[in-house]
Amino acid sequence: MPRENKLRNTGCPIAFALDTFGDRWSLVIIRDMLIKGFQTYGEFLEGDENISTNILADRLQELEALGIISKQRDPDNGRRVLYRLTEKGADLAPIMLEIICWSRKYDGNTKVQDRIVERIEKDRHGFAAELKKRALDTDK
Amino acid sequence: MPRENKLRNTGCPIAFALDTFGDRWSLVIIRDMLIKGFQTYGEFLEGDENISTNILADRLQELEALGIISKQRDPDNGRRVLYRLTEKGADLAPIMLEIICWSRKYDGNTKVQDRIVERIEKDRHGFAAELKKRALDTDK
Numbered sequence: 001m002p003r004e005n006k007l008r009n010t011g012c013p014i015a016f017a018l019d020t021f022g023d024r025w026s027l028v029i030i031r032d033m034l035i036k037g038f039q040t041y042g043e044f045l046e047g048d049e050n051i052s053t054n055i056l057a058d059r060l061q062e063l064e065a066l067g068i069i070s071k072q073r074d075p076d077n078g079r080r081v082l083y084r085l086t087e088k089g090a091d092l093a094p095i096m097l098e099i100i101c102w103s104r105k106y107d108g109n110t111k112v113q114d115r116i117v118e119r120i121e122k123d124r125h126g127f128a129a130e131l132k133k134r135a136l137d138t139d140k
Numbered sequence: 141m142p143r144e145n146k147l148r149n150t151g152c153p154i155a156f157a158l159d160t161f162g163d164r165w166s167l168v169i170i171r172d173m174l175i176k177g178f179q180t181y182g183e184f185l186e187g188d189e190n191i192s193t194n195i196l197a198d199r200l201q202e203l204e205a206l207g208i209i210s211k212q213r214d215p216d217n218g219r220r221v222l223y224r225l226t227e228k229g230a231d232l233a234p235i236m237l238e239i240i241c242w243s244r245k246y247d248g249n250t251k252v253q254d255r256i257v258e259r260i261e262k263d264r265h266g267f268a269a270e271l272k273k274r275a276l277d278t279d280k
Contacts, residue, residue, distance in 0.1 A: 011251035012189060013243030014171055014236075018164040020246075027154045049152060088246050095242060096154075098235040103153030106160075106228050111151035 020066050021092060025051060025059050030068065034093055034131050039082045090135040093128040160206050161232060165191060165199050174233055174271050179222045230275040233268040
């Protein structure tokens with residue numbers, strides 16, 4: 001499951017974190033679940049970054065193995081699988097928001113929706129808590 | 141300079157951020173500058189993670205090219221080079237602290253000094269600001 005150059009079990013928090021979500025595609029998937037509310041394979045596939053089917057399938061499997069997401073049958077459509085963030089995955093919200101702020105400051109090319117920026121600037125802790133709550137809300 | 145699988149210039153803040161510091165060694169170097177105050181090649185080399193000389197030299201060069209660190213002669217020892225975080229690099233402090241919190245919560249193996257944890261729990265914004273200020277303080 002782990003990819004190249006893993007540092008797992010060194011006791012270093014940076015290594016542990018990057019082993020979990022340091023892959024850019026993994027983080028894009030987590031962002032899309034957290035901020036855009038994506039839940040299905042089709043939604044990820046049609047996202048802005050044009051992820052390929054093989055990378056998507058690989059990363060979803062890896063994120064599930066790492067306990068970041070869980071998989072369940074859609075109660076309204078038994079043939080469809082829904083992906084949900086676990087608490088461990090939803091707890092990545094504050095990291096995600098800090099990354100968005102930093103990239104927006106230093107990359108003129110970065111596109112972030114105004115409503116997201118406003119929420120972060122106004123109250124990033126509250127916004128992170130709201131994203132986490134929404135991600136874990138099983139009634140949505 | 142960029143390594144495998146870069147997504148640069150897609151406008152995605154996650155991609156931009158991971159292209160800059162998503163490599164685990166780069167982030168370990170930034171952490172050691174930010175939190176431990178490391179400034180010299182020798183200090184990095186003797187750090188806890190046993191970075192190899194070729195990886196260290198490569199990452200320092202890359203971080204300089206990306207504007208995260210700058211290099212200068214030590215005024216007290218003209219033969220020694222000092223590495224300093226730029227503002228762009230020091231602004232990674234909040235991301236770093238959120239990563240430390242998350243890893244500590246979800247990795248039983250993660251080692252973080254108690255004094256760091258206490259500061260983060262008490263006032264993470266203030267602590268991030270202090271780390272940034274210290275990193276940019278040219279008098280240290």
